[in-house]
Amino acid sequence: MLRTHTCGELTIENVGQTATLCGWVDTIRDFGGVTFIDLRDRYGRTQVVFNPDSTPEVLAEMGKLKNEFVIKVIGKVRPRPDGQSNQKLSTGEIEFVVSDLEILNACKTPPFVPGQKDVPGEDLRLKHRYLDLRREKMLDTLQLRSRIIKTMRDYCADNDFIDIETPILGRSTPEGARDYLVPSRVFKGEFYALPQSPQIYKQIMMIAGYDRYIQVARCFRDEDLRADRQPEFTQLDLEMSFVDSDDVIGMIDGMMQRLAKEILGLDLQLPLQRLTYDEAMTRFGHDAPDLRFGMEIVDITDLASTCGFGVFKSTAEAGKFVRGVNAKGAAPKYSRKRIDELTNMVKDDFGAKGLAWFRCEEDGSLFSPIAKFFTEEELADLKTRFDAEPGDLLLLIADTWDISCKGLYSIRKRMGVELELYDPKEMHFSWVVEFPMFERGDETERWTAMHHPFTAPRDQDLDQLDSDAGKTRAKAYDLVINGYEAGGGTIRIHDSGIQQKVFGLLGLDEESAQERFGFLLDALKYGAPPHGGIALGIDRVVMLFAGLDNIRDCIAFPKTQKAYDMMTEAPNVVENLQLEDLGIEISKSAGNQKTDSQS
RNA sequence: GGCGCUGUAGCUCAAUUGGUUAGAGUCCCGGACUGUCGAUCCGGAGGUUGCGGGUUCGAGUCCCGUCAGCGUCGCCA
Numbered sequence: 001m002l003r004t005h006t007c008g009e010l011t012i013e014n015v016g017q018t019a020t021l022c023g024w025v026d027t028i029r030d031f032g033g034v035t036f037i038d039l040r041d042r043y044g045r046t047q048v049v050f051n052p053d054s055t056p057e058v059l060a061e062m063g064k065l066k067n068e069f070v071i072k073v074i075g076k077v078r079p080r081p082d083g084q085s086n087q088k089l090s091t092g093e094i095e096f097v098v099s100d101l102e103i104l105n106a107c108k109t110p111p112f113v114p115g116q117k118d119v120p121g122e123d124l125r126l127k128h129r130y131l132d133l134r135r136e137k138m139l140d141t142l143q144l145r146s147r148i149i150k151t152m153r154d155y156c157a158d159n160d161f162i163d164i165e166t167p168i169l170g171r172s173t174p175e176g177a178r179d180y181l182v183p184s185r186v187f188k189g190e191f192y193a194l195p196q197s198p199q200i201y202k203q204i205m206m207i208a209g210y211d212r213y214i215q216v217a218r219c220f221r222d223e224d225l226r227a228d229r230q231p232e233f234t235q236l237d238l239e240m241s242f243v244d245s246d247d248v249i250g251m252i253d254g255m256m257q258r259l260a261k262e263i264l265g266l267d268l269q270l271p272l273q274r275l276t277y278d279e280a281m282t283r284f285g286h287d288a289p290d291l292r293f294g295m296e297i298v299d300i301t302d303l304a305s306t307c308g309f310g311v312f313k314s315t316a317e318a319g320k321f322v323r324g325v326n327a328k329g330a331a332p333k334y335s336r337k338r339i340d341e342l343t344n345m346v347k348d349d350f351g352a353k354g355l356a357w358f359r360c361e362e363d364g365s366l367f368s369p370i371a372k373f374f375t376e377e378e379l380a381d382l383k384t385r386f387d388a389e390p391g392d393l394l395l396l397i398a399d400t401w402d403i404s405c406k407g408l409y410s411i412r413k414r415m416g417v418e419l420e421l422y423d424p425k426e427m428h429f430s431w432v433v434e435f436p437m438f439e440r441g442d443e444t445e446r447w448t449a450m451h452h453p454f455t456a457p458r459d460q461d462l463d464q465l466d467s468d469a470g471k472t473r474a475k476a477y478d479l480v481i482n483g484y485e486a487g488g489g490t491i492r493i494h495d496s497g498i499q500q501k502v503f504g505l506l507g508l509d510e511e512s513a514q515e516r517f518g519f520l521l522d523a524l525k526y527g528a529p530p531h532g533g534i535a536l537g538i539d540r541v542v543m544l545f546a547g548l549d550n551i552r553d554c555i556a557f558p559k560t561q562k563a564y565d566m567m568t569e570a571p572n573v574v575e576n577l578q579l580e581d582l583g584i585e586i587s588k589s590a591g592n593q594k595t596d597s598q599s
Numbered sequence: 600g601g602c603g604c605u606g607u608a609g610c611u612c613a614a615u616u617g618g619u620u621a622g623a624g625u626c627c628c629g630g631a632c633u634g635u636c637g638a639u640c641c642g643g644a645g646g647u648u649g650c651g652g653g654u655u656c657g658a659g660u661c662c663c664g665u666c667a668g669c670g671u672c673g674c675c676a
Contacts, residue, residue: 027636032632033633033634036634112626116626117625118611118612121606121611122669123667123669177675224674226675229675406672452676506676560669
């Protein structure tokens with residue numbers, strides 16, 4: 001080792017000792033005589049001192065130092081003078097008097113320095129990620145990530161799980177998200193797919209008798225990105241045999257309790273709260289509601305059906321819904337202009353036709369441009385149902401179930417932030433269970449699987465597969481933290497008869513099912529135990545535990561919204577020779593989407 | 600693919616209704632200083648306002664196009 005201690009290690013205990021430190025020059029404070037340098041590494045910072053009575057050689061070297069130089073210093077630990085300790089540093093009681101200095105490496109003037117107050121733009125941070133990762137916030141987050149993964153692994157190991165790696169090069173199954181494809185050199189014209197999840201492999205492991213499996217698995221989906229979505233992400237993938245939903249949920253309950261305790265020092269009460277999917281949609285308009293605050297949806301379709309307001313009445317009569325939320329105390333803060341912004345949001349984003357509103361005045365009356373269409377009794381009824389008090393703002397959407405859910409969910413989410421309806425540091429864990437097995441594909445009468453086609457229906461719903469498939473509920477469960485889907489899982493079908501029936505409902509005939517999943521269907525016939533599992537989005541869990549709202553800050557080398565890596569400049573054009581090896585030609589119309597007209 | 604926000608010095612930002620030579624802090628360069636910890640003080644350098652076009656007597660500011668980053672809808676079994 002080039003060093004005897006790290007930059008976070010020396011304390012008053014070490015006074016008098018000679019030591020060697022290595023690190024980066026964080027700041028230089030030059031007083032002409034004495035010079036202070038904060039030397040930084042991932043463990044902390046130590047103030048190193050250069051005295052005017054140092055040797056000329058040392059002082060000459062010191063004069064060359066600039067931000068982010070990598071140096072080695074030999075010196076002695078001494079206590080700081082009275083009243084000059086720095087409480088912000090673990091090493092703040094001492095300082096390090098340099099007797100010898102070696103510049104291990106110089107540093108070009110960096111575009112930004114780790115300690116600067118204003119965080120640089122994200123594109124710059126991503127381009128120079130090696131500098132960005134030196135920032136304390138990034139270091140903290142990645143260390144938190146490491147601890148979270150270790151805690152998850154320890155918990156699983158304590159519960160007899162086996163950690164098994166599954167292939168990255170796999171078979172494309174054109175269900176769900178777009179695959180990232182990898183061309184085969186040997187089988188020209190054929191492709192591997194990167195896994196969207198190790199779903200099928202972990203089921204195979206259950207059939208093989210490895211009854212408790214986990215993997216910290218990298219997954220890939222070629223879909224458009226979001227603040228909480230990256231094209232490659234990491235899951236804690238878990239599968240268990242001889243279990244039902246409650247067993248998997250209970251296992252993860254325990255994991256969350258341990259994580260909350262060890263990472264955040266929080267005591268979680270178990271079992272975690274559970275909501276059915278129907279309840280979540282009815283009360284919050286979303287299958288991953290943020291339960292840190294109320295503002296629940298109120299359904300007034302029945303009242304609307306008899307009122308004098310044409311839009312409400314016709315919506316109700318058409319079998320659609322009139323629902324709304326009460327934004328407590330929002331009226332003074334929401335001008336017409338801000339209400340218009342909300343209106344435009346639900347119109348532009350979800351195709352709602354409008355947003356009706358009522359303001360509860362000081363005298364308790366409801367004011368609204370549409371109030372004139374309602375009788376006194378109806379207004380009073382509205383007030384009661386929404387529990388409206390002076391200062392409250394009622395926001396209503398009259399539309400299909402789907403649009404009213406999406407619109408009110410996004411209003412609730414946005415206003416929860418804007419009205420500060422919850423403590424952003426609070427953590428809320430819950431489960432959403434009993435998802436529907438199927439949903440209607442757009443513009444077709446065909447059913448599509450809400451999770452994946454191997455999801456088992458609830459035992460009591462088996463009959464409905466034939467009679468009323470849309471009402472069939474699945475043995476599916478999502479872990480929800482602060483309004484984010486932190487994980488999702490299902491109990492799988494282990495009965496080939498039920499599997500065939502589900503494939504039938506999904507419009508998969510036996511032949512095409514065999515073509516796509518033949519190996520799994522075959523395997524299921526060779527003694528498959530009842531099994532199920534879950535996948536936790538590790539990046540999201542880290543994001544939530546770190547109190548961040550952006551998944552990129554939880555990943556060492558994330559990609560931009562266009563799935564571009566600004567540091568390595570991937571993806572990139574490859575040599576023609578490489579393409580020839582693979583038997584691939586780029587069509588002229590495809591061209592290179594990237595241009596160099598930027599900057 | 601749609602909608603929206605942003606783009607001004609290396610970095611973070613400012614610039615009134617479209618108006619004279621585009622400013623500040625920081626970084627950088629030079630100098631002073633023996634107790635700072637966002638050191639301080641003095642001096643200096645640093646700009647094709649992302650790119651292209653248009654309107655105008657005049658554009659950082661308005662319009663069109665384009666590129667990039669971000670947010671969001673679609674999409675993500």
